[in-house]
């Protein structure tokens with residue numbers, strides 16, 4: 001999917017919501033465990049109930065790998081379902097990969113070609129030759145971890161290297177990579193106060209912003225400093241939406257919580273007009 005197609009979808013739906021499919025068998029409604037594939041049954045119900053309120057879904061691969069072959073099969077069914085039924089949706093494989101060049105190429109093939117995701121999250125720690133293989137795929141997007149939402153972000157990401165915080169080095173150096181036009185970045189919603197400076201380095205790039213809801217980040221703060229003329233934001237919520245209820249009404253409860261975020265986003269988008 002091209003960035004232009006993503007932006008068009010955002011304006012059409014008046015939403016830049018990404019719903020995280022962090023599907024955990026211990027948290028989904030117990031009655032679904034009787035299904036042949038409970039993970040897919042849960043994802044399908046959530047997707048069918050919320051697809052008009054969001055522009056993106058982000059399965060976190062850890063939640064699928066944790067269940068071995070069955071988990072991977074549920075992931076495959078989920079991405080196939082999204083691509084077939086809702087082809088306008090921007091899909092994110094939250095895999096946080098990155099390795100030496102030839103290995104990164106295999107990761108890219110796994111997620112971009114075999115599974116046909118539109119994008120993947122990547123850890124930048126191994127540098128240029130670990131990221132560039134992902135950037136060579138046309139209309140596929142590589143979402144580089146820049147400043148993450150967790151407490152551990154303070155261990156390394158804000159430490160200075162050559163007088164510059166490491167996350168700023170990640171942002172500025174990566175813009176020189178071959179295929180950099182296919183880059184997006186992760187910035188945690190809990191780090192909204194850093195967004196002004198981040199926008200000085202990457203004024204137009206799309207940012208994937210997790211951490212609203214369960215982690216306490218504020219949608220309004222993120223929009224205030226992070227929104228661009230071309231929107232430039234995808235805001236993720238996982239647990240706050242998909243586990244709104246663990247009863248029969250889980251899908252409609254997820255819809256209610258997604259709708260609350262979409263309404264707030266609609267207000268933020270009005271400021272662009």
Ligand SMILES: O=C(O)c1cc(=O)[nH]c(=O)n1[C@@H]1O[C@H](COP(=O)(O)O)[C@@H](O)[C@H]1O
Pocket residue numbers: 020022060094121147148149150186187188210211212213214215236237238239240
């Ligand atoms: O790359 C991510 O998506 C990510 C980066 C980050 O800095 N913080 C972060 O929480 N995430 C992911 O975003 C999701 C957040 O989930 P909730 O806190 O339940 O909304 C999880 O899948 C995390 O793995």
